[in-house]
Amino acid sequence: MNRRLSLFNVTSLVIGFAFLYLPILLLVIYSFNASRLVTVWGGFSTQWYGALFRNQALMEAAWVTLRIALLSATFATILGTLAALALTRYGRFPGRTLFTGMVYAPMVMPEVITGLSLLLFFVAIDLDRGFWTITLAHTTLTMCFVTVVVQSRLMTFDRSLEEAAMDLGAPPMRTFFTVTLPLIAPSIVAGFLLAFTLSMDDLVIASFNAGPGATTLPIKIYSQVRLGLSPEVNAASAILIGIVTLGVISATLISKRSVLRSRRNAH
Amino acid sequence: MTERSFMRRLTSGLVPAVPYLWLGVFFLVPFLIVLKISLSDPAVAQPPYRPVFDWSDVAGFFGALDLENFEMLTQDDLYLRATISSVRIAAVSTLLLLLVGFPIAYGMARAPERYRSLLVALVILPFWTSFLIRIYAWIAILKPEGLLTQALMALGLISEPLDILNTEAAVYIGIVYAYLPFMVLPLYATLEKMDDTLLEAALDLGSTPWRSFWTITVPLAMPGIVAGSLLCFIPAVGEFVIPDLLGGSETLMIGRQLWSEFFSNRDWPLASAVAILLLIILVVPIVIYRDVEARRVEARP
Numbered sequence: 001m002n003r004r005l006s007l008f009n010v011t012s013l014v015i016g017f018a019f020l021y022l023p024i025l026l027l028v029i030y031s032f033n034a035s036r037l038v039t040v041w042g043g044f045s046t047q048w049y050g051a052l053f054r055n056q057a058l059m060e061a062a063w064v065t066l067r068i069a070l071l072s073a074t075f076a077t078i079l080g081t082l083a084a085l086a087l088t089r090y091g092r093f094p095g096r097t098l099f100t101g102m103v104y105a106p107m108v109m110p111e112v113i114t115g116l117s118l119l120l121f122f123v124a125i126d127l128d129r130g131f132w133t134i135t136l137a138h139t140t141l142t143m144c145f146v147t148v149v150v151q152s153r154l155m156t157f158d159r160s161l162e163e164a165a166m167d168l169g170a171p172p173m174r175t176f177f178t179v180t181l182p183l184i185a186p187s188i189v190a191g192f193l194l195a196f197t198l199s200m201d202d203l204v205i206a207s208f209n210a211g212p213g214a215t216t217l218p219i220k221i222y223s224q225v226r227l228g229l230s231p232e233v234n235a236a237s238a239i240l241i242g243i244v245t246l247g248v249i250s251a252t253l254i255s256k257r258s259v260l261r262s263r264r265n266a267h
Numbered sequence: 268m269t270e271r272s273f274m275r276r277l278t279s280g281l282v283p284a285v286p287y288l289w290l291g292v293f294f295l296v297p298f299l300i301v302l303k304i305s306l307s308d309p310a311v312a313q314p315p316y317r318p319v320f321d322w323s324d325v326a327g328f329f330g331a332l333d334l335e336n337f338e339m340l341t342q343d344d345l346y347l348r349a350t351i352s353s354v355r356i357a358a359v360s361t362l363l364l365l366l367v368g369f370p371i372a373y374g375m376a377r378a379p380e381r382y383r384s385l386l387v388a389l390v391i392l393p394f395w396t397s398f399l400i401r402i403y404a405w406i407a408i409l410k411p412e413g414l415l416t417q418a419l420m421a422l423g424l425i426s427e428p429l430d431i432l433n434t435e436a437a438v439y440i441g442i443v444y445a446y447l448p449f450m451v452l453p454l455y456a457t458l459e460k461m462d463d464t465l466l467e468a469a470l471d472l473g474s475t476p477w478r479s480f481w482t483i484t485v486p487l488a489m490p491g492i493v494a495g496s497l498l499c500f501i502p503a504v505g506e507f508v509i510p511d512l513l514g515g516s517e518t519l520m521i522g523r524q525l526w527s528e529f530f531s532n533r534d535w536p537l538a539s540a541v542a543i544l545l546l547i548i549l550v551v552p553i554v555i556y557r558d559v560e561a562r563r564v565e566a567r568p
Contacts, residue, residue, distance in 0.1 A: 117301045
């Protein structure tokens with residue numbers, strides 16, 4: 001197919017990507033600003049990074065956020081993978097329509113509704129708000145995203161491999177662990193990473209379900225931003241952006257290598 | 268051995284049961300509780316609503332339900348205005364997203380094949396960085412003595428500082444910025460599959476590029492347009508962070524109203540009623556989206 005980029009195509013790509021990346025770039029640049037005034041350049045300095053690491057409350061919030069994200073992403077990955085298997089390998093089971101509805105609804109549901117309803121549920125069952133309520137809430141939200149990611153992989157892969165393994169006498173469990181699981185592993189990893197970032201990032205649901213002693217980083221950042229711009233928040237943001245960029249690049253490299261390897265094995 | 272018996276033996280129904288049960292407990296039940304509380308009266312004690320379930324008194328349970336909170340929603344025109352303004356802001360933002368997203372998706376789809384996956388990755392990357400941080404970045408850009416004013420003044424385009432922050436325009440910028448990947452990716456997915464020979468044929472038959480765009484490209488991209496628009500419109504209606512950080516105090520949005528009923532006024536039943544109201548507004552688009560999405564996933568080869 002003969003496709004050529006017109007001037008219009010190139011311009012819209014350049015402007016589009018500039019729009020997407022310029023704000024993030026400016027934020028990172030200004031995190032190295034010596035001035036306390038966030039929008040006035042006062043020379044290069046790393047002082048805000050030092051101030052950030054000495055900020056006990058912010059560091060503690062970061063630690064809580066990390067633990068919640070790890071735990072909830074792990075639960076969400078297990079539940080989401082099971083849900084994806086249910087949707088692709090079980091045909092019509094009773095209540096399937098309701099099940100699909102429950103998988104898709106939380107993804108588009110406004111966060112304020114999800115947050116409020118979970119909070120009222122936790123109050124009704126008399127569970128104290130804090131670390132565990134946020135973890136449970138995030139698991140529920142993010143498992144739906146994992147389901148969709150894993151499901152799309154389960155639908156595209158060659159099912160004759162599973163059948164071949166069973167024809168050769170492999171028991172179902174063994175077939176699952178030696179054939180199915182390795183094939184869908186990249187999508188499970190992608191789902192886990194997605195769940196992890198969504199949890200790290202969430203402000204609204206965490207705010208509804210947070211209690212004394214469990215403040216997450218987004219809640220902390222949000223309350224600081226409401227008081228005005230702060231160079232420490234810039235520094236924290238730049239670190240988070242750095243971590244995400246590194247993570248995405250290494251994930252891309254790993255998946256590229258595994259694709260190459262599987263291609264080589266196939267030949 | 269058939270596949271059904273394989274899976275049945277594998278787990279005997281445990282695979283669907285576990286996530287099913289989880290979503291039932293943590294999604295469906297909380298939902299019913301919101302519905303129940305939206306129909307109950309505020310109480311003075313903590314937590315600020317009357318007890319939810321008392322199985323010994325089923326008649327009393329249903330008898331205590333009333334529509335008082337919903338009457339309040341209709342009496343105070345604040346909620347009506349917030350509803351209208353949320354839908355309006357979300358609709359305008361979705362339109363802007365289409366206008367901004369379409370040329371980008373189109374450019375990506377026409378780029379040489381070896382660059383395409385890189386371009387897709389570049390669109391997704393900002394989505395992985397924190398939503399809150401990306402909105403925060405715009406505060407420094409849009410504030411009166413901010414970076415946009417500085418840049419435009421340096422270029423000599425304006426002489427007075429621009430005051431965009433805390434206006435509805437800032438909310439539009441924020442929503443378009445934050446939701447752009449959700450619009451571009453579905454559009455790209457349909458545009459990439461488009462057969463260019465159709466456009467060439469139209470051109471050969473004397474159609475103008477403009478006319479070919481509207482009669483060929485747009486209808487073929489329709490599934491992407493619908494999916495992208497719903498994916499942006501639905502969460503935008505209930506958006507809280509963007510209007511709260513970028514919008515002014517006069518930017519009314521229903522998500523923000525729910526937040527303040529809950530956190531400032533501590534009126535949980537009223538907050539629940541607002542949640543139900545928001546859900547009623549979104550029920551139709553959510554059902555359409557669920558259908559579109561289920562069909563898309565199942566239609567994959």
